[in-house]
Amino acid sequence: MSSAIVLDKSFKKASEIALPESYKGIKEHNLYLYVKSYLASLRANNAKAKKRGEVSGGGKKPWAQKGGGRARAGSITSPVFVGGGVAHGPSNDRNYELKINKKQKRLALEYAMKQKADTGKLYVVDSLSIASGKTKDANVVLKGIGERSVLLVAQSIQDEKTFLAYRNLQNCYFIEASEMNAYLVAAFHAVVIEKPVLEAFLDSGNKGK
Template sequence: MLKVKVYNQEGADVSEIELNEAVFGIEANNQAIYDMVRLQRASLRQGTHKVKNRTEVRGGGKKPWRQKGTGRARQGSTRSPQWVGGGVVFGPNTNRNYSFKINRKVARLALKSALSTKVADEEFMAINTVSFETPKTKEMVKVLANLNCGKKTLFVFDEICPTVARCAKNIPGVKLLDAKRVNVYDVLNSDKLIMTEAAIKAVEEVLV
C-alpha cells in the first residue's frame, strides 16, 4: 500500500491518502519518458524559420565577368551559394512541422512513470485544497513558504479556481494545471509536484 500525508495550505498534516500503485508506484520506464518529452518539445517548435535561396537574395543580376578569357572560373551571378552574400542551399523552409505521434499506451506509461518518479524521489505532495478570499500574490507566496516549495512548483487541481490562478500568475516558477492537462514534461520540469486530493482521484480514474 502506498500512502502519503495530506497537508493543508498552512503546511499542517491533516490526513492520509492511499495512492494507486498502478499509477504512482510503478517502475519508471525511461524510454517512454524520453519519447514523450521529445514529442512535447518537438510540438512546441514553431517551424517558421526560413532562409533565402539564390532566387530570393537581392542583387546578382549582372554577370560578374565575361565568360572566357579572364583565367578565372565562369560565374553567372554574385548570388550563387559559393559567394559571400549568396543564397543558401537546402536551408530550412517556412512552416515545417516537427510534431510526431507515439502510441497511446506509451504516452500513458510515460505519465505514470513520471508521477511514480516524483513519489519515489519524495518530490510529491498531496494537499486537501487551496483557496483564497482575495486574489493577492502574497497569499500564494505564504502557501509556497508553508509547503517548503522549490524554485519550480507544479500545482495540479481538479479544476483551477480563477482566484488562485490570479494569485499565482506573477510568481516565477509556479505553474497551475488541471487534472486533464497534466503532462510528462511539466511534471518532470518541476522541483515539487503538489496535487489536490480531487486531482489525484481524477488522474487515477483516467490512467488505471
C-alpha cells in the same frame, strides 16, 4: 509502495494515498519518448535562408565566359557571391513533430507521478483556492510546502482570484487538471495536486485497464 503525501491545512502530513501497484512495472522509456515529443512540438521552426533560386536578380552573366582571366560565373545569385543564395542553409519546411500514442502518454504520466511519489515530492491538498486573491496568501501555501519549484494542479482555474494570486509567484506554475502532462510533472521539483484531481486520475487509469 509509492504514495502521495496528503497535507492538512497546516501543511503537515495527515495521511497517504497509495499509487497503483502496476506503476512499478512502467518503463522509464515512456517518459523519455513523451518528453522528446513534447519538446519537439514547441520548436518554432522559423529559421529560413534563401537558396540561389530564391534570390532576386541574376538574369545576366556577371562577365564574359572567357578572356577576363577570372573563373567563369553564370549568376550573381550563386553562393560564392556576397548577397547570393545560401548553400545548405536552414529551411522552415521541416516537420519536427514526433507522434506518440495515447497509451504511451498515459504511461509517461504515470511514471512521472511515481517518480515524484518515490522521492516524497507528490503532495495532495483538499484545495488550492485563494479566496482573497492576494499573492501574499498564495505565498503562504508555497512556503508551507517548502519546495524550490512547484507544479500546482487544480481541478479548475475558472476562479480568477486564485489564478491572479499565484500568477506573480516565482518558481511555481498553476494549471488545471486537463493541462497536466508528464513533462510538467517531471520538470518541477515537486507537484501539489488537489485531492479530487488525483482521485479522478487514478480512477481513469483503473477504467482503462
